[in-house]
Amino acid sequence: MEYETVIQSTLENIDKRITENIRVDELARIANYSVYHFCRVFMTLTGTPVISYVIRRKLEYALYDLSRGMKVVDVAMAYGFETQAGFTKAFKKCSGFPPSLCRLHIIPELPERATINRVNIKHGGFVMTPYIIVMTPFTVAGRTLRQQLPNVKHHADIPAYCFGINSDEAEITALCPTQEDFSKSDAIKHCEISMCYDVDPNSGEFTYLLGRGIFHPDDLKNIPLDMVSFEINGLYAIFSTPPTTLFDQHDKFAQVVQDTWNDIFIKWLPNSEFEYDETRKDFEYYDHRDHGWYFGNKRQMDICIPIRQCEEAKSISEEKGRILWAKEMKRREQL
Numbered sequence: 457m458e459y460e461t462v463i464q465s466t467l468e469n470i471d472k473r474i475t476e477n478i479r480v481d482e483l484a485r486i487a488n489y490s491v492y493h494f495c496r497v498f499m500t501l502t503g504t505p506v507i508s509y510v511i512r513r514k515l516e517y518a519l520y521d522l523s524r525g526m527k528v529v530d531v532a533m534a535y536g537f538e539t540q541a542g543f544t545k546a547f548k549k550c551s552g553f554p555p556s557l558c559r560l561h562i563i564p565e566l567p568e569r570a571t572i573n574r575v576n577i578k579h580g581g582f583v584m585t586p587y588i589i590v591m592t593p594f595t596v597a598g599r600t601l602r603q604q605l606p607n608v609k610h611h612a613d614i615p616a617y618c619f620g621i622n623s624d625e626a627e628i629t630a631l632c633p634t635q636e637d638f639s640k641s642d643a644i645k646h647c648e649i650s651m652c653y654d655v656d657p658n659s660g661e662f663t664y665l666l667g668r669g670i671f672h673p674d675d676l677k678n679i680p681l682d683m684v685s686f687e688i689n690g691l692y693a694i695f696s697t698p699p700t701t702l703f704d705q706h707d708k709f710a711q712v713v714q715d716t717w718n719d720i721f722i723k724w725l726p727n728s729e730f731e732y733d734e735t736r737k738d739f740e741y742y743d744h745r746d747h748g749w750y751f752g753n754k755r756q757m758d759i760c761i762p763i764r765q766c767e768e769a770k771s772i773s774e775e776k777g778r779i780l781w782a783k784e785m786k787r788r789e790q791l
Contacts, residue, residue, distance in 0.1 A: 460572060462487045463501045467570040470510060474517050477536055480506050502575040509575065515550045516567040518543070522558035523565075531555070552725035552766070553732035556655055560662065563718045586693040586724070586761075595676060596649050596739070597638070597685035598667020599631040632666040637680065640672035647671075648746070651739035690736055693728075693761045695720055699745075699754035709755060713740070716759055729766055736762035 466483055483506065484494035498506045514535045521531045532543030547555045568574060635642045647669030655662040665684065670676055679685050697716045700709050725732065732738075741758040748755050 459497050459501060462489070463498055464572055466498065467572070467575065470513055471570055474514060475534055475536065478510050480510075501572050504575060511546060512550055513567070513570065515547055518547065518555075519551065519558055519562060520564060520566055522555050523562035525559055528555045548731065550726065551721070552728065552730065553721060554734060557721070557732070560652055560655060561717050561721045563714065586695045586720075588691070588693055588763075591689050591692050591760075593687055593689040594647075595670040595685055595687055596651075596665075596667045597670055597679045597683045598633055598649065598665045599683055600663050600665045601631065603662055603664050633668045633680075633683065638668050638670055638672070638675040641668070641670045641675045644671045645669060646743050648742040649739050650742070651737055653737050686737075688737070688739070690733065691763050693720075693724075693730065693763050694741075695724075695759045695761070697756055697759070699756045701754055713757065713759070720759065720761060725761075728763075730763040731766050733762040733764045738762055 466487060469483070469486065470478060480495065481491050484491045487494050489497065495506055498504075498509075502509060504512075518531045518535050521534070522528065526534075528544065529540045532540045535543070537543035537546065544555055553561075632648065641647075649665070649667045649669060651665050651667075652662045653665070667683070667685075669688075670679070670685070695716055697712050700712050738759070738761050741760055743757075745756040
């Protein structure tokens with residue numbers, strides 16, 4: 457019991473001094489243990505090396521500050537990183553996505569109180585299973601607005617934004633292409649797209665697009681000049697929001713979407729074998745489910761995240777492949 461008390465006290469001490477230069481030998485001295493014994497006890501109880509935990513905890517607090525709108529360089533300096541590049545690299549390794557996405561995708565919440573159990577089981581058995589797919593390439597076309605936070609505080613605020621809570625409804629309606637714009641594609645597949653991109657982490661400006669998926673060659677030839685278009689392709693993780701009653705208020709649906717975005721970035725990505733692929737775009741996908749045509753008048757949409765396998769997971773997969781291949785070669789030689 458003494459060990460648990462000492463390590464719990466250490467976790468609380470780290471939180472109190474989270475922006476300071478926290479040294480392992482100093483933590484061991486406070487615990488009245490040798491450095492070797494302290495590191496062994498900490499690892500046994502938390503499953504994490506001391507210095508790895510300190511860095512991860514700093515990054516958890518940094519995520520909170522970034523989601524509140526602080527500049528990346530300021531946050532990096534505040535938590536003791538020598539360069540913005542070094543901070544960004546550590547942040548991406550820990551979270552699976554770059555710090556520039558925090559303002560759009562993360563709801564500002566202070567990290568939960570650190571306890572031994574929460575450190576050892578980082579997210580308490582959280583289960584979130586997306587559909588992983590190599591996207592069949594298709595084109596998105598739509599109109600854009602250049603916006604600036606905090607008019608839209610997070611990407612997950614976009615449903616409320618679309619419904620006129622945070623902006624002029626007529627302005628938003630004018631953005632989205634109609635069924636008549638791409639009638640042949642709409643007959644193939646009803647696909648409305650909402651996305652934010654080109655985020656400036658310093659000014660908070662970003663480009664907001666409302667568009668439609670184009671699946672017919674004739675429609676591709678007739679994209680109006682006031683629209684932008686680009687191709688969606690590659691590996692995606694697709695998350696469906698929990699169905700909500702069609703007649704619920706828009707802000708309730710917006711909250712469901714917001715919670716799903718938050719869970720993806722806070723809980724799923726850091727624990728998956730994937731990382732966010734910055735070379736492609738995430739987006740919200742709305743089909744007939746959004747209109748309540750399925751599931752007994754309940755409403756649902758998808759959040760699509762561009763991903764790639766983490767280097768560590770890729771190395772493990774490659775090593776397993778080499779081992780299996782070696783076993784197969786040995787089996788064939790014995791035939």
